[in-house]
Amino acid sequence: MSLRFSAIESIAKETGDAPAPASPKITTIFNENVFTLKTAREYLSDEAYKSLATSIRGGKKIDRTVANQISNGLRAWAESKGVTHYTHWFQPLTGTTAEKHDSFFTLKSDGTAIEEFDGAALIQQEPDASSFPSGGIRATFEARGYTAWDPSSPAFIIEIGHGKTLCIPTIFISYTGESLDYKAPLLKAVESLSKAAVDVCNYFDKNVTKVTPTLGWEQEYFVIDEALATARPDLIQCGRTVFGASPAKGQQLEDHYFGSIPERVYAFMRDYEQEAYKLGIPLRTRHNEVAPAQFECAPIFEEVNIAVDHNTLLMDVMSRVAKRHKLVVLLHEKPFAGINGSGKHNNWSMATDTGVNLLAPGKTPKTNLMFLTFFVNTIKAVHDYADILRAAIASAPNDHRLGANEAPPAIISVFVGQYLAKVLADVEARVNTKFDEQDEAILKLDLHRSIPELMLDNTDRNRTSPFAFTGNKFEFRAVGSSANCGISMTVLNTIVADTLRKFKTDVDALIEKGDKKEIAIMHVIQKYIVESKKVLFEGDGYSDEWHHEAERRGLPNLKTTPIALDALLTDKAKKLFESTGVYSHTELEARHEIELEKYIKKVQIEARVMGDLAINHIIPAAIKYQNQLLNNINGLKAAGLPETAYSSQLEILKKVSEHIQVIHTKVHAMVEARKIANNIENSRTKAIAYESQVKSAFFDEIRYHVDKLEQLVDDDIWTLPKYREMLFLR
Numbered sequence: 001m002s003l004r005f006s007a008i009e010s011i012a013k014e015t016g017d018a019p020a021p022a023s024p025k026i027t028t029i030f031n032e033n034v035f036t037l038k039t040a041r042e043y044l045s046d047e048a049y050k051s052l053a054t055s056i057r058g059g060k061k062i063d064r065t066v067a068n069q070i071s072n073g074l075r076a077w078a079e080s081k082g083v084t085h086y087t088h089w090f091q092p093l094t095g096t097t098a099e100k101h102d103s104f105f106t107l108k109s110d111g112t113a114i115e116e117f118d119g120a121a122l123i124q125q126e127p128d129a130s131s132f133p134s135g136g137i138r139a140t141f142e143a144r145g146y147t148a149w150d151p152s153s154p155a156f157i158i159e160i161g162h163g164k165t166l167c168i169p170t171i172f173i174s175y176t177g178e179s180l181d182y183k184a185p186l187l188k189a190v191e192s193l194s195k196a197a198v199d200v201c202n203y204f205d206k207n208v209t210k211v212t213p214t215l216g217w218e219q220e221y222f223v224i225d226e227a228l229a230t231a232r233p234d235l236i237q238c239g240r241t242v243f244g245a246s247p248a249k250g251q252q253l254e255d256h257y258f259g260s261i262p263e264r265v266y267a268f269m270r271d272y273e274q275e276a277y278k279l280g281i282p283l284r285t286r287h288n289e290v291a292p293a294q295f296e297c298a299p300i301f302e303e304v305n306i307a308v309d310h311n312t313l314l315m316d317v318m319s320r321v322a323k324r325h326k327l328v329v330l331l332h333e334k335p336f337a338g339i340n341g342s343g344k345h346n347n348w349s350m351a352t353d354t355g356v357n358l359l360a361p362g363k364t365p366k367t368n369l370m371f372l373t374f375f376v377n378t379i380k381a382v383h384d385y386a387d388i389l390r391a392a393i394a395s396a397p398n399d400h401r402l403g404a405n406e407a408p409p410a411i412i413s414v415f416v417g418q419y420l421a422k423v424l425a426d427v428e429a430r431v432n433t434k435f436d437e438q439d440e441a442i443l444k445l446d447l448h449r450s451i452p453e454l455m456l457d458n459t460d461r462n463r464t465s466p467f468a469f470t471g472n473k474f475e476f477r478a479v480g481s482s483a484n485c486g487i488s489m490t491v492l493n494t495i496v497a498d499t500l501r502k503f504k505t506d507v508d509a510l511i512e513k514g515d516k517k518e519i520a521i522m523h524v525i526q527k528y529i530v531e532s533k534k535v536l537f538e539g540d541g542y543s544d545e546w547h548h549e550a551e552r553r554g555l556p557n558l559k560t561t562p563i564a565l566d567a568l569l570t571d572k573a574k575k576l577f578e579s580t581g582v583y584s585h586t587e588l589e590a591r592h593e594i595e596l597e598k599y600i601k602k603v604q605i606e607a608r609v610m611g612d613l614a615i616n617h618i619i620p621a622a623i624k625y626q627n628q629l630l631n632n633i634n635g636l637k638a639a640g641l642p643e644t645a646y647s648s649q650l651e652i653l654k655k656v657s658e659h660i661q662v663i664h665t666k667v668h669a670m671v672e673a674r675k676i677a678n679n680i681e682n683s684r685t686k687a688i689a690y691e692s693q694v695k696s697a698f699f700d701e702i703r704y705h706v707d708k709l710e711q712l713v714d715d716d717i718w719t720l721p722k723y724r725e726m727l728f729l730r
C-alpha cells in the first residue's frame with residue numbers, strides 16, 4: 001500500500017483525542033518559564049537587580065562582577081525548574097533560530113563535579129558558526145562570530161519533552177563588529193527611531209525621553225495531518241506542494257472562515273498556546289482563516305524587539321507541539337496553489353515613555369497635531385523608501401504569494417481611509433504660503449472636530465492594501481508568514497527614523513526663518529503630503545486597474561526577489577542605513593548577497609524536488625495506468641469488439657502519453673537550465689537566471705501537465721496525497 005493510502009487509513013482511525021492539555025487560568029502560567037524582572041527581584045541582590053533593570057531600559061552596560069551575580073541568579077532559578085543546560089539563543093540569517101546547548105555541569109581541577117554558570121558565559125559565547133550565512137563577511141575579515149547577551153529580552157526556559165534548557169537571547173556578530181543576525185540591526189534601528197521620534201515629540205511635549213516602536217504580528221499558518229505530509233516529499237523538503245490539481249471544493253464557499261475550529265486542530269492550538277503563555281508570549285486571538293486548513297493567531301502587541309523574539313520562538317514552538325498531535329504546521333507563504341497563501345501582518349506603531357501611542361488620534365488639538373505629524377511622516381517614509389520596504393519582504397516563498405490569490409500586490413501603497421484622506425487633502429489645500437496664526441488655529445480646531453469621524457473610520461477596512469492605517473497603528477500586510485519580522489521591522493523603523501530627522505531639520509529651518517513652531521510644523525506636514533501623495537491608494541489593490549494606475553504614477557512593481565533586492569544596494573539605501581547607524585556598507589552588501597543565495601538555493605531545491613517527483617512518482621504512476629489501459633484495449637480487441645468499444649481508452653492513452661512526454665522533456669531541459677545557471681559566478685545574475693530560466697521557464701508548465709495527469713490517472717495508483725485529502729482530512 002502506498003504511503004498515501006496508509007495515511008488516509010490512519011486518519012480514518014484518528015480518534016481526535018490527542019493530548020489536549022487541561023486549560024488552567026492563563027494568568028497562573030503566564031511567564032512561568034521567563035526570567036522576568038519580578039523573578040529577578042527574588043533571585044538577585046539589590047545591586048545586580050538594579051543593574052539588570054537599568055540595562056533593560058537601555059541604560060548602562062553590565063560589568064563583569066555584576067554579570068557573575070546575575071548568571072548565578074539565573075542558574076539558581078533555572079535549576080529550581082529542573083534545567084541542566086543553557087544556550088545562547090540567536091536568530092541567524094538562515095531564518096530559523098539557533099542554539100547550542102552547554103551543560104552547567106563542569107569538573108574542577110581536582111575532579112570535583114560542580115554546576116556552574118559564570119558571568120563570562122552569560123555575556124559572550126563563540127558558537128562554531130562558520131556554517132551560518134555571512135555573505136562573505138567572515139571570509140573577508142577572517143573573523144569568527146560571537147553571540148552577545150541582549151539583556152533587553154528576558155531569558156527563558158524551553159521545554160522539549162522532559163528536557164529543559166535555559167535560553168539567553170543574544171545578538172550574533174563577527175569579531176570585526178558586523179552583525180550576522182536579524183536582532184543586532186533591529187536594536188540599532190529601534191535606537192535610531194527613538195532618538196529621532198523623541199526630538200520631534202519634544203515640539204509637543206518636553207517630558208518625552210524615549211519612544212518605543214510596538215509590534216503586534218498576526219501569524220497565518222496551515223495545519224495538515226502528519227502522515228499525509230510525510231507522503232509529500234515536496235512539503236517535507238520545500239514546505240510547499242509543487243504539484244497538485246485543484247480539488248472540486250477549494251475555498252469558493254468560504255465556509256472555513258466562518259466555520260468552527262476542527263477538534264484536532266483545536267487541541268493543538270490550546271497546547272501550543274499554553275507553551276506560549278509559559279514563555280510569556282501574550283497570545284490573544286485564534287481563528288480559522290479563509291483557505292481550508294488555514295488558521296491564524298495573534299498576540300497583544302509588545303515592544304518590537306520582544307515581539308520579534310516571541311514570533312520567532314512561537315514558530316518554533318508551534319512546529320514542535322504539532323508533532324505531539326500528529327499534525328504538521330506549514331508556515332510557508334504558499335503551501336497550496338490556487339487558494340490563499342499565508343502572511344504575517346505586522347501591526348506597528350510608536351509609544352512614548354509618557355504612555356502615548358503616537359499613531360492614535362489625540363484628545364486635544366495639540367495632540368492631534370502630534371498625531372498628524374507622525375502619521376504623515378510614516379506615509380512620507382513609505383513613499384520615499386518604498387523600494388527598500390519591498391526589498392525587506394522579498395523572498396522566494398513570498399514571490400509565490402504577493403500578487404496571487406487574495407494577497408497584496410508587490411506594489412507598495414498606503415491606505416488611510418476616507419476620513420483621513422480628507423484630512424490630508426484639507427491640510428494640503430489650506431496650508432499655503434500666507435498661512436497665518438489665525439488660519440492655523442481654525443484648521444487645528446477643524447482637524448480636531450473630524451476626530452470622531454476618524455474613530456468611526458476604524459471599521460472602514462481595506463483588506464487589499466499592503467500598508468494600511470487601521471485606526472491607531474499601521475498594518476504592514478505584505479510580510480510573509482515564514483519571515484523573521486526583524487527584517488521588515490528594521491527597515492520600517494529606520495525609514496521612519498530618517499524621515500523624522502529630516503522633518504526636524506525642515507521644521508527648525510522654518511522656525512529659524514521666523515515661523516511660529518506650530519505653523520512651521522503645518523508647513524512641513526503640507527509639503528510632505530504633497531511630496532508623498534502618489535503612494536496613497538484607497539481602491540482595490542488586487543485589481544488590474546491598480547496595476548495600470550500604479551504604473552502611471554511611477555510606483556515600482558517589482559515582482560521577483562532578485563530584482564527587488566537591488567534596492568538594498570542603491571546610494572539612497574547606503575546613505576539611509578549608514579546615517580542611521582543600522583547597517584554599514586559592508587553589512588548591506590552582505591545582506592544582499594545572503595538573500596540572493598537563499599533565493600537561489602530555494603529555487604534550486606524546488607526544481608530538484610519537482611524533477612524527483614516527476615520522474616519517481618508521477619511518470620511511473622502514469623505508466624502503470626498506460627499498461628492498464630493497454631491490457632484493457634488489447635483484451636477488448638482480442639474479444640473481437642469493434643473499435644468504438646475501446647476508442648475512449650485509446651484517447652485517454654494518447655493523452656497520458658503526451659503528458660508523460662512533455663514532463664519528461666521539460667524536466668530534462670530544466671536540469672540543463674540549472675546547469676547553465678550554476679556556472680554563473682555573479683549571485684545577482686545567477687538568481688535572475690534561476691528566476692527566469694528555471695522557475696518561470698519550467699515550473700508552471702511542468703506542473704500543468706502533472707496536474708492534468710493527476711486528473712486522468714486511476715486514483716488507486718496515484719501515490720501523492722491529493723489537495724482534497726491534505727486540505728480536508730483531519
Ligand code: ADP
Pocket residue numbers: 214215216217218298299300301302347348349350357470472473
Ligand atoms: P485585526 O487587524 O485582525 O482586526 P486588531 O486590530 O485587533 O486585529 O489587532 C491586530 C494586532 O494589532 C494585535 O496583535 C494587536 O495587539 C495589534 N495592535 C493593536 N494596537 C497596536 C499598537 N499600538 N501597536 C502595535 N500593534 C498594535
Ligand code: MG
Pocket residue numbers: 218345475
Ligand atoms: Mg489585522
